[in-house]
Amino acid sequence: MARPSVKAERTEEILVAFEHCVALYGVEGATLERLASQSGLQRSLVRHYMGNRNDLIIALVNRFLTQSSVTFGELFNYLESLNDDQALTMIEMLFDTSYMNTTQTAVASALIIYSGSHLDIANLLRIWVQDIENGIADVLKKAYENEPNDNLQDVAAGVLGVYFNVDSLEVLGDMGKFRARSKRSAVRLIKTLSQ
Amino acid sequence: MARPSVKAERTEEILVAFEHCVALYGVEGATLERLASQSGLQRSLVRHYMGNRNDLIIALVNRFLTQSSVTFGELFNYLESLNDDQALTMIEMLFDTSYMNTTQTAVASALIIYSGSHLDIANLLRIWVQDIENGIADVLKKAYENEPNDNLQDVAAGVLGVYFNVDSLEVLGDMGKFRARSKRSAVRLIKTLSQ
DNA sequence: ACGTTTATTGTCATATTTGATAATTTACAC
DNA sequence: GTGTAAATTATCAAATATGACAATAAACGT
Structure with a gap:
């Protein structure tokens, strides 16, 4: 050849x-x-x-979405394999800096801004957020079977928010204390669900 | 003249x-x-x-910081004038879209990304976040006097995270449900504090 | 060694962005 | 209306960014 x-x-x-x-x-x-x-x-x-430049951006978006999907998929699959403490283990992993990917997080933030002038990407990212929220809610559902779905979904949105926020602020540096506080808040939030 | x-x-x-x-x-x-x-x-x-361009960016950062300081200052002052329900009223206002400034929020996100290559701005924004976190904690302290400061600060970080996150995702559009869920989560979080 | 395919380098034209400054116009006080 | 300070317009050079494509070099099978 x-x-x-x-x-x-x-x-x-x-x-x-x-x-x-x-x-x-x-x-x-x-x-x-x-x-x-x-x-x-x-x-x-x-x-x-x-x-060209646009092709590159499209490739980046696809890469980001699939990578995120794989990462969270692995996380959720691992949690599903656990007998108990799925919810709190999830928090441990979400807020552990050793699992964090700063580049990935910054890319997410950059794409969200880019969405302001590119509605097609905005739609993709909205679904991306929803998928993660649903994934978290599913984990919570296994740990708190008797809780109404709406409550689970509310808490999932909250956990997602605290998690996304602390990761996107990581770039400011020296965020150890704030991260610890955010993590404890996420735990508090989950514990509002009835066993 | x-x-x-x-x-x-x-x-x-x-x-x-x-x-x-x-x-x-x-x-x-x-x-x-x-x-x-x-x-x-x-x-x-x-x-x-x-x-030049750099002067403009510096002016923008200063404007952003003072505007944010004024807005939150007014909010905290107003809450202080209330007899009770300061904490829940704060949530009402933070998560009400009519108080939201989408441009301001997007500017914040953009500056955070910019911080990745400009550490001086990163330092300013870290203080900016801390100030808001402290402001929220102060409001909580008035409503929950007996709660240890660390708990108040944890919840403040959580509320801040949920709030920042939902505002920065607003640009994706169609975020009504997610906003409502985030708001209810923030309320849940606050109610973990003992009266 | 040779043909073939791909990698790699090199070059050019064009468009965009920025910085700097000159030239002109406008509104006011007197 | 004249001087004056500020607003506004008009240009220019330089740097940067992008797109397109030609030219060369390298690795493989035969």
């Missing part, structure tokens, strides 16, 4: 670097020049593998 | 327009061209009154 293709690796490298740029500078600030220097690849190569 | 100065008005117009641009496109996407067309003023005029 011919020279072996490195498309898969390059694509991955480029998207990782693009994530970094978007996390640092926002979607509109993630220029192809920055991407090039961040990835160490020439701008022409980026174009060769990923197409 | 001479032609009357319109510096104050122009400055205000420019900053309002810049807020709009930052809210829609992020800090790095808020170009002077967009600002010019948004404000209806020529780019040269923007420069005349506000200086």
Whole structure:
């Protein structure tokens, strides 16, 4: 045949670097020049593998959504395997910095801002939020079977909010205390559900 | 003397327009061209009154911080004037869309992302968050005098998180249900405090 | 060694963004 | 109406960002 293709690796490298740029500078600030220097690849190569700027953004959104789906899917599957303490274990994992992915979180924030001028992405992210909220509610349902669904969903929205917030503020630095407080608040919230 | 100065008005117009641009496109996407067309003023005029791009960003940050300080100050002062139900009234106001300022919220999100590459702004915003958290904790303290300070601060962090999160997600549209759930969660959280 | 396919590099034109400053106009006081 | 200070407009150069495509180099099978 011919020279072996490195498309898969390059694509991955480029998207990782693009994530970094978007996390640092926002979607509109993630220029192809920055991407090039961040990835160490020439701008022409980026174009060769990923197409133009818009193609790149679309690829980033898809990557973000699938990665998030995989991560939360694994989390929820693991929790389902537990006999008890699913809810509190979930809090432990959500608020543990060792499980946190700062780049991913910053990308989420950047995409949310980008949604303000791109309604198609806004729709995708709204569903993304709903899915996570539903996932949390499902975990809570297993631990608190007798609680009405509406209450479970309310608490799920609250836990999601506290969790999203503390992660998106992580970039400000020195958030240890605030993170601990947020975590204890999430626990408080869950304990309002009746066993 | 001479032609009357319109510096104050122009400055205000420019900053309002810049807020709009930052809210829609992020800090790095808020170009002077967009600002010019948004404000209806020529780019040269923007420069005349506000200086260069960096001056503009500094002015925006200061404006954001003082506006936020004024808004929350008024809120806390009003709550202080109430005899009881300060805590729940606070929730009513925080989660009422009629009190919400979508532009202001989006600016906050944009500045948080911008903080990732500008540590000086990150420090300002960290203090900004702490101040609001403390303000909420103070309100809670009046309503729940016997509760230990640490508990009050924990709940304050939680309420802040749920509130910040729902406001920053507002841009995704169609967030009525999620907002209602978030609000009920905040109430739940507060009710974990002992009277 | 040769053809083929892909990776990689190089180059160019164009559009956008920004900074800086000159030139002009306007409104007021006298 | 004239001087004056400020507003407004008009340009220019430089830097940056993007798109498109040509040219070269490298790795593989035969």
